[in-house]
Amino acid sequence: MDFRFTEEQMMTASVVRDLLSDLCQPADLRRLMESGEARDPNRWCKIGEIGLAAALVGEEHGGLGLRSIDFVLAAEACGYAGLPEPLVENTGVALPLLAALSHAEGVAPFFEMALTGEITVALAHSANAFVADVDSAGALIVEIEGALYLAAPNTLRLTRQPSIDPFRRLFMIDGGVDTAMKLTGRNEAAPLLAAAFERGALFTAAQLVGIAQRCVDLAVAYAKERQQFGKPIGSYQAVKHQLATAQVKIEFAKPVLYAAAAVVEQPGMYSRSRVSQAKLAAAEAADLAARTAIQVHGAMGYSWEVDVHFFLKRAIALTNWWGTPAYHRGRVAERMLSGELGPDNTFASEATYA
């Protein structure tokens, strides 16, 4: 029992964190927003140079063979930065899925380009109503009636569904999937889709925790500077206590997130419940932190000029991405009402009772 990250895990995260702190500041976000482009080419190029695209792909498939626990802090850092580019979904969700299908006919050329970061892979999973970032992807894995297909995005008819988050690029597929290549049937697809869902929910939770911390940090910085009644507003308890309450939410979402990251690869009710709990706790932390940050900024918080709204909007989007709160509550309820409870079962799994 050792509930700590390793040096390597913290190193991976800090590489991502440092890069984003250089290249993904609010001014960078605003520049991208005004350009209307999907990606900042320089930033995406630098992200590519870190070589994380195939982080969660097994070594036997040419990846780094890392586990979700090795990537969760990096995903958190992406949330913190409000990163527009699809590093988390591509590395955390799509590529491990494509790797599991890489033996299927016709996949190899796409998979090889994806491994090197030359293309990203989008995923149309039935858990999500829309497909994200498919316009800039080099391949799309699409679920059709439970089976999995691979399509070239330029053969699809896509309808953009503008999101309140200016960096979310959501689409509905209106046609063109009839020419997609079948990768696998329903039976083989089911566990792969289920595993992709768990990773999607986990890394979304990680981003939400990052968003929550960013909101608190933005508000703290403002509360130190902004003076009223002759003192910084951050010296008043009415302000302090709101921020402390938001920080408490974050502090108790994190260990749930990290425990979920440690078990997400194990299939089963116990692991599913932990992932769902992480998603719920992270979404609540992000919601509270974003609203607190707006309140602490006062009227500025309601302005376009202050950056908090970018994080509020991402939080709104991710709260329902990879499963709504109601769906995740249902999964936790299943475990609570039919699993083993009590203090000796904190780390229990199906294996404990096998």
Add this chain to the structure above:
Amino acid sequence: MDLTYSTEQRRFRQEVRSWMEAHVPAEPLSSFDATREGFEAHRAWERTLSEGRWGMVTWPESYGGRGLDLIQWLIFEEEYYRSGAPLRVNQNGIFLLGPTLMEYGTPEQKARFLTAMASGDEVWAQAWSEPQAGSDLAAVKSTAVADGEEYVLKGHKIWSSRAVFADWAFGLFRTDPSSQRHKGLSLIFFPLNAPGVRVQAIPQIDGEKGFAEIFLDDVRVPAFHRLGGEGEGWSICMATAGFERGLMLRSPARFQVAARKLVELYKAHEHEVEASVRDVVMQSWMDAEAYALSIYSTASRLTAGGQIGAEASTNKIFWSEMDIALHKAALSILGARAELLRSAPAAGDIGKWLDGYFFSLAGPIYAGSNEIQRNIIAERMLGLPRS
């Protein structure tokens, strides 16, 4: 990150479980805050624990412990609460003063006080607050005047948990009469039966005598009863408070057992309550799990040589608010019966939820009010300016 127990840890869990199953009293003991009999029954249980060397498993063997690490302590606590064993009457001693003595005490002080503490022979009360020094603890006025090799204690302490029946108290006294605020304070022990000590119980909202006022009128104690240097009382007190808020006072197992009972209560009444109750119950269960995971994370860090910091304050806020929500959820399931005393003919098996609810209301107040904790988080974790 390894979230599995080692073979040795699993074996240790079995050892604790077997011992508890063989020794935990079949009938619950009566409250240690209500009567002398209840208090002494709990002391006897502390002696039984001590005979099994379970008094304080993290302490060195020389003081009656087992020299175990914090992960093993958590396992011990899990099995302790799982077994339904009595609450620890000496928690002020073993969980608060004990770790502080271990850090700041002289070898002679450790030998004198720790063993008797672990065995339950000496049960401790805390004597920090005063009528005009509550959240503003640095405003304490009680004095300890040096007189040769002794101190003469004078003053008025209040809200002293366990003081009605306990043997000893530790408190904060001004050893430098000209000092202000945090300076000039010392941490001093005194026997509650010493000449000049008068203890007066303060009935609580549940009618029990869990806390008291202590009047000190020229109480003489040897200088040996001062922990740490003269004038170091404040920093030592803060270290004690860190343990209190942070880790030891409220181990997660206590809430996880309560959450399990809440889920059982919900299952038994699932078809009578409105659908929204499920989510309320689930929030409490999830929070108890989150608290446990957080403490495992802290314990892992401390075991590897880390320090406990301001996150102690986040813990205190989290568990105290969770405890209230958990008991409120239970009362909502009990519905009309929630207000009944257990002696009411229609009470049936309503359990101790109402008692627990009252006790939970004290949580955001004791061990440093949650308002103070939020100040600590804002100033020390977030770096906001002092008021």
